[in-house]
Amino acid sequence: MSLSIHELSPGQEIGSRTIEVTRTDLVKYAGASGDFNPIHWNEAFATGVELPGVIAHGMFTMGSAVQLVTDWAGDPAAVVDFQTRFTKPVLVTDTTGTEEPGATIEVSGLIGKLDAETNTARIDLTVVSAGQKVLMKAQAVVRLS
Amino acid sequence: MTINPDLQGRSYPAAEVYDVGREKIREFARAVKATHPAHFDVDAAKALGHADLVAPPTFAIIIAQRADAQLIEDPEAGIDFSRVVHADQRFTHHRPIFAGDRLVAELHVDGVRAMGGGAMITTRSEVFALGADDAREPVTTTTSSILVRGEGQ
Numbered sequence: 001m002s003l004s005i006h007e008l009s010p011g012q013e014i015g016s017r018t019i020e021v022t023r024t025d026l027v028k029y030a031g032a033s034g035d036f037n038p039i040h041w042n043e044a045f046a047t048g049v050e051l052p053g054v055i056a057h058g059m060f061t062m063g064s065a066v067q068l069v070t071d072w073a074g075d076p077a078a079v080v081d082f083q084t085r086f087t088k089p090v091l092v093t094d095t096t097g098t099e100e101p102g103a104t105i106e107v108s109g110l111i112g113k114l115d116a117e118t119n120t121a122r123i124d125l126t127v128v129s130a131g132q133k134v135l136m137k138a139q140a141v142v143r144l145s
Numbered sequence: 146m147t148i149n150p151d152l153q154g155r156s157y158p159a160a161e162v163y164d165v166g167r168e169k170i171r172e173f174a175r176a177v178k179a180t181h182p183a184h185f186d187v188d189a190a191k192a193l194g195h196a197d198l199v200a201p202p203t204f205a206i207i208i209a210q211r212a213d214a215q216l217i218e219d220p221e222a223g224i225d226f227s228r229v230v231h232a233d234q235r236f237t238h239h240r241p242i243f244a245g246d247r248l249v250a251e252l253h254v255d256g257v258r259a260m261g262g263g264a265m266i267t268t269r270s271e272v273f274a275l276g277a278d279d280a281r282e283p284v285t286t287t288t289s290s291i292l293v294r295g296e297g298q
Contacts, residue, residue, distance in 0.1 A: 019178060025176075025178075028175070028176045029176045029177070031172075031176070032169075032172045032173045032175070032176035032177075033173065033176065033206060033207055033210070034207055034210060034211070035210060037226070049227055049228070058231040058234070059203060059206050059231070059234065060176075060177065062203055062234060063176075063177035063179075063201060063202075063203040063206075064177045064178045064179075066177075066179075066201070066202050066203065067177070067178065067179050067180065067181070069202075070179065070181050070201075070202070071180075071181065075181075075183060075193050075199075076179075076181050076183055076184065076199045076200075076201060076202060076241070077183070077193070077195060077199050077241035079202040079238070080237070080238050081235070081236065081237050081238065082202050082203065082235070082236045083233070083234065083235035083236070084233065084234060084235075085232065085233040086230075086231050086232060086233065086234070140202070
């Protein structure tokens, strides 16, 4: 990793990423994380608790969004702090058997703040699905070289 | 069902040890669509100066949610899991998580606030790696707030 604080400036964009999500992805995330809440894989259960349908795990959205930061940093170990608020659910429609995604998440990031004392950059992520911000105050702190 | 306000300040000691395996790091990385080679290829991780595969930044949620389960399943807490919504989450890494780590988590209930008919509960998990003689090395602090929706919320 060769990011130097002297070559960076606040407001600088770090790139963007599009994440396609299917119901299968939610089942995989449930298995990998151990979060088997049926609102993330069972339509009848989800609508039964007054949700519009099956929704992605907030932690799936948070976990997949940070890849943009990891790639920019060049080392996943450089991400020393990562936080978000979950504001809107990501509704994932059932497209099983087709090539279509059930939802699309757009992630973009920019440098929110540089801290020379700790030699870190705060990356502010914008995470949108179906035209709505699904994460708020999604901020990752990256240790620079 | 109402949330027990006396939960605030309560702690749950570290329960079972979580052994971080390479295949679990790879599985979790695939599940969050991470592609960085340091999650998959030991040589790539070593080239970056790490001892073994590096876990993705949100991997500690596995350990934190296991710790949270102690609170959610505590009959004294009065939490209906089907009405729980994840409101916020934070990871502060004191060092990365690597394959081969043996982790334990200590759960602290930092806040309980009534909201409508429900409550917002803030918890903190202190995740430690066990070293020789079971010495504890701080690895990650996770904090999360869950909203337990009241009736009609």
